[in-house]
Amino acid sequence: MSFPSYRKFYLPSYSPSQIEAFPNKESALVIIPTGAIEQHGPQLPVAVDSLMGQAWLSLALPKVPEGTPVFVTPPVTIGKSNEHVGYPGTLFVPAKILRRLVHSIFQQCYGWGFRKFAFLNTHGGNMSVVRACMQEFQAEKSDISTCFLRSGFAPPISKQEAAFGFHANQVETAWMMAATEDHQLVDSTYLPCEYPGSVDDPAELRAECAPATYSWVTADISDSGVIGDASLATIEDGREWLDKGAAALAESIVTLCNQ
Secondary structure, three states, X not given: OOOOOOHHHEHHHOOHHHHHHOOOHHHOEEEEEEOOEOOEOOOEOOOHHHHHXXXXXXHHHHHOOOOOOEEEOOOEOOOOOHHHOOOOOOEOOOHHHHHHHHHHHHHHHHHHOOOEEEEEXXXXXXXXXXXXXXHHHHHHOOOOEEEXXXXXXXXXXXXXXXXXXXXXXXXXXXXXXXXXXOOXXXXXOOOOEEOOOOOOOOOOEEOOOOOEEOOOXXXXXXXXXXXXXXXXOXXXXXHHHHHHHHHHHHHHHHHHHHO
């Protein structure tokens, strides 16, 4: 077994006595990564969401000043991805199972003495489950703080892509080109473009990113599994967006640790 590159921040790399002896655990930040294993079109591996969570931490944590009180739990790699059923490679757990797992991680880290938690969530399907669990746990424990860890950096993409490109799209494909360039995990021979709507359509009811949204499964709105324009992705953009995103994420981590 090999530990992630951010080993000094990774809780499983410490012994029980070391964790027990951590100073000021109540003010330290515990990051819980939540991802998914699901289809991402014909060009990307099914591990995109979970892999990107680890990529962000590997890039951001070295930018955090020495001595910053932050730790990372093992990632939750399988999430609520039933919207991607029907594609080989998609693994998912029901919402109630994900909620129980997240709640269990909370409870046990709380028992170790930690009080500040942040979720680095890289799969949209997990959001409502994790948010509800955060609210439940805060109702149970009055002395904790919870939040989603966000970088605040938004890649400069077109209005069409921003509104209707939300899965295996330009951004995710570019990120993966850069994050896995040494392993060649992106198949650039086929980069589909499929949108479930257009910015020229004034309708407020959309699949995502709108005042009113509807429930959907990928097979209903995309033949390829891509929702967006993967053909716009470049490795150069991916490198730049990873670097800027990681720097912004590091700033967010420091800010949360200092609160």
